[in-house]
């Protein structure tokens with residue numbers, strides 16, 4: 666009788682040990698998988714916008730909190746992987762962000778297609794001071810971005826950064842939003858009547874038959890006001906960290 670009990674006891678122990686080993690192995694496998702998926706997650710933020718809107722100035726403000734006094738238009742992409750300057754004093758392991766500042770020169774626009782596949786979010790900069798004369802070209806560039814199949818299908822978040830708000834004559838976010846929505850609405854009609862392979866590949870942003878609104882886009886499109894020159898870029902940093910988790 667005692668022998669039967671002993672045998673049952675050792676059988677139970679063997680069963681529990683096997684189950685425990687199996688569970689630990691499973692847990693280990695899951696954590697390795699999660700870690701490798703986290704590592705593969707994109708950490709690139711792309712800064713776009715017309716020439717002179719302040720992309721390079723923002724890049725240096727984010728990286729070094731330094732004032733970029735340059736007046737030279739960029740001719741090559743400016744990129745680096747770094748911790749946002751505002752996070753440097755934080756303890757613990759923080760994931761660095763890869764920031765790419767793409768030149769606004771129209772001839773260099775095709776570079777966009779090399780960088781967008783790596784992007785986790787887009788900062789689209791607008792010069793709020795010199796906005797009215799450039800509204801059409803700003804809307805055209807923004808349309809190009811918002812209608813890219815990659816942007817729509819991957820639901821890439823776009824933050825429209827209305828820069829240079831330190832100047833009293835800078836336009837408000839509300840004004841810029843209304844004007845851009847109006848222009849994008851017109852572009853939806855004219856672009857679809859154009860011939861050409863690029864246009865054919867575009868996905869018309871917004872809801873068909875309704876006036877264009879950023880809130881109708883499949884991807885999240887939001888707007889903020891900044892002054893790169895005075896360091897008022899907090900909402901840009903928040904946006905970056907929403908896309909690239911620390």
Ligand SMILES: Nc1nc2c(ncn2[C@@H]2O[C@H](COP(=O)(O)OP(=O)(O)OP(=O)(O)O)[C@@H](O)[C@H]2O)c(=O)[nH]1
Nearest residue numbers: 716717718719720721722738739769829892893894
């Ligand atoms: N007042 C004011 N000026 C700014 C601000 N941000 C940038 N600037 C100025 O705007 C000008 C253009 O800035 P850049 O950063 O070179 O512009 P960019 O978008 O990189 O232009 P490209 O390289 O030609 O595409 C520079 O003279 C900056 O000093 C700002 O917040 N306020």
Ligand SMILES: [Mg+2]
Nearest residue numbers: 720721738739
């Ligand atoms: Mg530049």
